[in-house]
Amino acid sequence: MAERHLEIEQKYDAAAGFVLPDLDGLPGVASVGEPEVHELHATYFDTPGLRLAAARITLRRRRGGTDAGWHLKLPAGPDGKQEVRAPLGRPLIVPALLAGLVAAHTRGTELSPVATLQTRRTVVRLLDADGEVLAEVADDLVTGQGGDAEPERWREIEVELGSGAPELLKSTGKRLRKAGAKKAKSSSKLGRLLGTVPAEAAARRTAARSRITAATSNGKAPSITIGEVVLAYLAEQADAVIRFDPDARMGEDDAVHRMRVAVRRTRSTLRCYRPVLDDVRTAQLGPELRWLAQALGEVRDLEVLRMRFQGAPAFLLDDLESQEKAAYRRLNAGLKEQRYFTLLDDLDRLVADPPFSAAAEKKARKELPGFVTRAWERMAKDYASIKTSGDPDTARHETRKAAKRARYAAELAVPVLGAAAKRVVGDAKRIQGVLGDHQDSVIAMQHLDAAGKSARTTEEAFALGVLYGNEQCEAEKAKNLLSTTWSRTLGPSF
Known part of the structure; x- marks a missing residue:
């Protein structure tokens, strides 16, 4: 059974020596949760011509973390993505529902692995007075490999909005930039790994x-x-x-x-x-x-x-x-x-x-x-x-x-x-x-x-x-x- 939700997030590039700043005192934030570390392994699927990447769509199967399974992300505005999830299932068989949702792009072309990402993720949650998650800040150390290319390593920070107001996304980003992070050049890890894909x-x-x-x-x-x-x-x-x-x-x-x-x-x-x-x-x-x-x-x-x-x-x-x-x-x-x-x-x-x-x-x-x-x-x-x-x-x-x-x-x-x-x-x-x-x-x-x-x-x-x-x-x-x-x-x- 698939799940879906609207994901609103912003990404930032960070140098190896970047130190996550103190996130207390942000609008509406009553406390900051203890850091949690997850080891994630994701395999990304696309057509041979990378039609999904060209349309800013990502389809992956990820193990590890709290949301292991298949994730399909469809564009939904400048900072939003409509995410549809399905259970882990079989490693190389894309769930029929997710394959159907991208069929207007694949048009019968087979979906197969095009890249893998290993991520060591450190997550801190921004909480309100009742303990509800307003946003999550993920500090990711990423190793990615596409095709036969040499592995690439980088660090990025993701801020994903939970029940918080959009202003929290903005103010958190401002604090990260002040600490030395920069607005990410790519809206997705896969996009960074594969580079610009022509969407003719x-x-x-x-x-x-x-x-x-x-x-x-x-x-x-x-x-x-x-x-x-x-x-x-x-x-x-x-x-x-x-x-x-x-x-x-x-x-x-x-x-x-x-x-x-x-x-x-x-x-x-x-x-x-x-x-x-x-x-x-x-x-x-x-x-x-x-x-x-x-x-x-x-x-x-x-x-x-x-x-x-x-x-x-x-x-x-x-x-x-x-x-x-x-x-x-x-x-x-x-x-x-x-x-x-x-x-x-x-x-x-x-x-x-x-x-x-x-x-x-x-x-x-x-x-x-x-x-x-x-x-x-x-x-x-x-x-x-x-x-x-x-x-x-x-x-x-x-x-x-x-x-x-x-x-x-x-x-x-x-x-x-x-x-x-x-x-x-x-x-x-x-x-x-x-x-x-x-x-x-x-x-x-x-x-x-x-x-x-x-x-x-x-x-x-x-x-x-x-x-x-x-x-x-x-x-x-x-x-x-x-x-x-x-x-x-x-x-x-x-």
Whole structure:
């Protein structure tokens, strides 16, 4: 069974003769515990190309100390890492759960030992008046070896926050630096041992976004091409898919939804900005992105229903929970498929070698208003069809999808078009929100109607009927609100 927690720490390099300073008197610290010494042996695992190290991820099996076992550390902010732990198990067999959480990076490539570290660790704990651990200060003497290289030896100090406030991390670091320690050059022991590992795909995604940020902040937006803006947006979405992948696999709150939104934004961009891209080279991405969105959507729809039906009869909630667990199993199975890894590779190539058409060289400031306006007009056409459609619920659903596309088309344009594009984003988002509320009620009513056939007592049937009536009211409210919301939108004005 895996454990996980957020690790917040800072590291410092220290010379061989460094003396740990007196740590009494730090904010909130009532006492300092007696030093404890541990002998640690860690084996680090990665792909032959060090893909995990390139993504600032560490995976190790460590013996000794109070937390022996497998440790996976995923980046979580400048000083934070999300750590997932598993029991020691077998020395060379990475636990399946941990291997799955990094699969978006390894993509089927085998994980094997790449380095070993021997650490003599001296730990002192900073305690509050009740004896609770506010932080731990670890003085490490490290011997590390990567591959066939000669062993390296160094000393470093780690300060890991426990229940203390972030200010304690800062004040402890200040005292260590005053005693002669220096801010560590690497955020991990493995990083120090292996040196800088090129993260080519991630670097390209970052560079694509940075170019737009720098140009707009320096007043050089007129020089940006529409191809560059499209590329930056696509790079941002590719990053998001990989970033939310581990949390989606673990069922963390909102992770599936956010990963799904990134997929949808990518699909929408390929569709709305099709003239900027080479259809031949992007054709295979559409169906694959749709497949992934559907796998994520199955889970997300059940999550939404579960949240809507709080207080419903137990049999309904139990059934929803069972369906949701099954959907998660199917999602996790899909995220292990080569099909998914191939899609991630294709997204990397999309950013590395953008499939631009000749139109991509045109100036963004001149071309973007037309793209955003056309996306809005398609939404307006779908909205108008609601009144004439023989199936207005389907027409509303299509309008909702068109509103998302208009929103994403305008989002992409914000760095260049500024407030005018932001206003379109806000208008489209409001339309999407109202139609989303209606669609959620429609799906809920369909589910309640099906569940009613399984009601075992009149009480259960009555409770389901009450819920159904509530959803009918919510659907009508959304329909009535739609026309008001639409009348308050101005549409594009560039």
